[in-house]
Each structure stands twice: as C-alpha cells, then as structure tokens.
Amino acid sequence: MREARLKTLVVVGVGLIGGSFALALKAAGRVDRVVGVGRTRENLQHALDAGLVDEVAESLACAAPGADVVLLAAPVGQTGRLMAQLAPCLNGRTIVTDAGSTKQDVVAMARTFLSMHIARFVPAHPIAGMERSGAAAATAELYRGRTVVLTPLPETDPAARDTVRSLWEACGAQVVEMAPDHHDRVLAAVSHLPHLLAFALMDLVGRHAEAETFLRFAGSGFRDVTRIAASSPEMWRDICLANREALLALVDAYCAELDEVRDLVAQGDGEALARLFARARQARQRLDQEA
Numbered sequence: 384m385r386e387a388r389l390k391t392l393v394v395v396g397v398g399l400i401g402g403s404f405a406l407a408l409k410a411a412g413r414v415d416r417v418v419g420v421g422r423t424r425e426n427l428q429h430a431l432d433a434g435l436v437d438e439v440a441e442s443l444a445c446a447a448p449g450a451d452v453v454l455l456a457a458p459v460g461q462t463g464r465l466m467a468q469l470a471p472c473l474n475g476r477t478i479v480t481d482a483g484s485t486k487q488d489v490v491a492m493a494r495t496f497l498s499m500h501i502a503r504f505v506p507a508h509p510i511a512g513m514e515r516s517g518a519a520a521a522t523a524e525l526y527r528g529r530t531v532v533l534t535p536l537p538e539t540d541p542a543a544r545d546t547v548r549s550l551w552e553a554c555g556a557q558v559v560e561m562a563p564d565h566h567d568r569v570l571a572a573v574s575h576l577p578h579l580l581a582f583a584l585m586d587l588v589g590r591h592a593e594a595e596t597f598l599r600f601a602g603s604g605f606r607d608v609t610r611i612a613a614s615s616p617e618m619w620r621d622i623c624l625a626n627r628e629a630l631l632a633l634v635d636a637y638c639a640e641l642d643e644v645r646d647l648v649a650q651g652d653g654e655a656l657a658r659l660f661a662r663a664r665q666a667r668q669r670l671d672q673e674a
C-alpha cells in the first residue's frame with residue numbers, strides 16, 4: 384500500500400486527539416500544513432504556539448476547500464453540526480474522517496449530512512487517550528503501539544480507507560476494521576462502562592459527608608480506579624448518550640454482578656467470594672498477557 388502524504392490536513396477540534404494526530408503526522412513527515420478549526424481562541428492559540436497547527440481558520444467553511452483530509456476530533460455530540468457545516472464546502476477529492484469514541488451515531492450523521500460525500504467518509508476511532516484534554520495534552524507519541532479501529536461502510540472508497548489507514552499507521556498505530564455496531568458493543572464494555580463507573584464512584588465519595596477525610600486517606604488503589612473520572616465531562620456525556628443502548632445493557636449486567644457480590648459478603652460466604660475474585664484475577668492477568 385502506498386504511504387499517504389498530505390499537503391493540507393484540517394483538524395476540527397484541536398484537543399488531545401486531534402492535536403496528537405497532527406503532531407504525529409508532522410513528526411513522521413507525512414503532512415506539509417495543518418490548519419486548526421476550534422471553539423475557543425485560547426486553545427487554538429496554544430495549538431499554534433506549540434506547533435500542533437500551522438494556521439488557524441475562522442470557520443470550517445474557510446478551511447475545508449483546500450483540505451486533502453479533514454479530521455473531526457470534537458466531542459461526538461458536535462458531529463452532526465460539524466458535518467452540516469462541512470458538506471457544502473467539500474470538493475470531490477477531500478477525505479473526511481473522525482476520531483469519535485462511538486461509531487453508529489457518527490455513521491448515521493454521515494449518512495444524513497454527508498450523503499453526497501459518503502464514499503469519502505472513513506469512520507475511525509483510536510483506542511488511545513488519557514484523562515487530560517485540550518491542545519496542551521497532545522503528544523506525538525500518543526498512538527504508538529495502540530489500536531485504531533476503522534468502521535468503513537459498504538460505500539467507502541477503498542482508496543480513501545487506505546489513505547486513512549496509512550495515516551494512522553504513520554502515527555505508530557495498528558489498524559483493524561470492525562462493523563460500527565460491533566465496535567459500539569465492545570467499547571461499551573471496555574471503555575464506556577468503566578468511565579461511567581469511575582464517575583459514579585468518584586461522585587459517591589466526593590459528595591459523602593466525610594469526603595475530606597476519605598480523600599485524605601485515598602491510596603493508589605483508589606487513584607487507579609478513579610483516574611479516568613478526571614476526564615472531560617462533555618466528551619463522556621456525549622459518548623454515554625450516543626451509545627446508550629449498549630451501555631444500559633451493561634449497566635444492568637453490572638448491577639446484577641454487584642448484587643451477587645453483595646449477597647456473598649452479606650452471607651459471609653468466603654469460599655464463593657474467593658472463587659469469584661480468583662476468576663476475576665485470572666481474567667485481569669489475561670489482559671496483561673494480551674497487551
């Protein structure tokens with residue numbers, strides 16, 4: 384496959400994900416010029432100062448006509464609005480892609496707002512990130528060794544798909560393909576549910592009458608399970624609502640599991656509790672082996 388090289392990349396939402404994509408492609412020598420489009424002047428100024436972008440455009444309408452590739456990297460709740468702005472500005476050769484954490488909603492928006500351009504829309508999701516957000520958090524190394532999922536559509540132009548694949552590979556990622564509904568079911572279990580649980584646990588402890596004392600004594604265990612509760616509330620609101628069907632099924636399953644564990648503790652059934660913990664530990668060890 385030919386290595387993709389871009390004259391102009393437009394990044395819409397120059398935060399952790401969009402900024403890191405721009406930095407990684409610049410470091411790999413795959414892009415000549417990056418144009419940023421954003422919501423706040425302060426973040427865009429930071430992106431300029433840090434060299435994530437070479438220019439800032441006032442609007443998508445100003446930036447899009449010269450783009451080889453447009454990356455949508457704003458929270459998924461913005462996708463429809465951004466695609467509607469983008470659609471009239473696209474020429475026949477621009478590839479549009481995204482980095483959203485959910486895929487069925489993004490694909491549905493693309494079918495609605497980019498219908499004339501659907502063959503050159505390549506849905507994507509890097510399984511890489513952290514709890515920090517904004518341009519200041521971006522790094523060229525974020526995607527190295529990580530997985531990026533593409534969820535191409537039956538109509539997707541193979542050349543557009545290969546270009547997007549080649550760009551993520553240049554960032555150091557391994558690219559796999561999945562169907563959008565499969566992607567959303569899998570990510571609900573290993574990303575969306577854990578974030579919801581971390582936010583809920585942190586809220587529970589943070590609102591407790593003895594919160595100050597609790598937090599004073601929080602050790603690394605508590606820090607490990609709540610690190611992701613420091614993530615962007617806007618981004619996670621959008622993800623939870625976009626993938627609510629798969630997420631709610633897992634929340635129900637988790638509540639049932641918690642009830643089971645609760646009963647074992649209440650009954651003082653140490654043997655069954657140890658069996659459950661051992662099964663969980665084995666599954667966790669498998670995760671490390673697969674990494």
Ligand SMILES: NC(=O)c1ccc[n+]([C@@H]2O[C@H](COP(=O)([O-])OP(=O)(O)OC[C@H]3O[C@@H](n4cnc5c(N)ncnc54)[C@H](O)[C@@H]3O)[C@@H](O)[C@H]2O)c1
Nearest residue numbers: 396398399400421422456457458459483484512513516517
């Ligand atoms: N953070 C992660 O771990 C992670 C991982 C993979 C994918 N994602 C996805 O990537 C996307 C971006 O996440 P992020 O972590 O970079 O968030 P971020 O908050 O760091 O960056 C998002 C940027 O988008 C801008 N923005 C918001 N609305 C906009 C609009 N209407 N027009 C232009 N800019 C707008 C914000 O000002 C912000 O600078 C989200 O869709 C998220 O679901 C995030």
Ligand SMILES: O=C(O)C(=O)C[C@]1(C(=O)O)C=C[C@@H](O)C=C1
Nearest residue numbers: 484509510511512513514574611
């Ligand atoms: O490491 C983190 O902080 C992340 O939350 C990254 C993480 C995840 O693994 O759940 C978050 C959202 C994504 O869409 C992909 C990656």
